[in-house]
Amino acid sequence: MFLYDVVTPAEVEEMFSLPEGSVRRDLRRSKFRQSEIRKSGATWLITLREAKRVYSEYEDKIQVKKDWNWVRNYIDSELNPVLKEEIADFLDGAPFDRIYELYLDGIEGAGIDDGEEYISFVEWFYRFKESYETTEI
Secondary structure (H helix, E strand, O other): OOHHHEEOHHHHHHHOOOOOOHHHHHHHOOOOOHHHEEEEOOEEEEEHHHHHHHHHOOOOEEEOOOOHHHHHHHHHHHOOHHHHHHHHHHHOOOOOHHHHHHHHHHHHHOOOOOOOEEEOHHHHHHHHHHHHHHHHO
8 A cells, every 4th residue: 555545534525525524424434444544643544445435436456366476465465454353353263374265266256367357355355254244144
């Protein structure tokens, strides 16, 4: 994640022509994924992709490779402490490597070839987790 890939609530409001205070309201209402936001002092920081997801139904896609090392390196580059904890909780004691296998299975199962676009790991994880929890009930 790069420095310019994060935005403040005021920047999000300007970007999407939202009323002042609406992003802070949505932060309180838990509309944002916890791994995509954090507070720095008194300022909330939100990943740009998360702001786009919440306010414009953006679907984050990347060019992928069906390669174990590529998947590991890519996922590792996306991890932050909050996301890592969410994944560990989801895996419920299974080896962490299982998440790499599942994402690679998702790429292969979608029939994606090297260099084609597929949803980002973060987007995939939250969708996968939600569908798993929905079918588990």
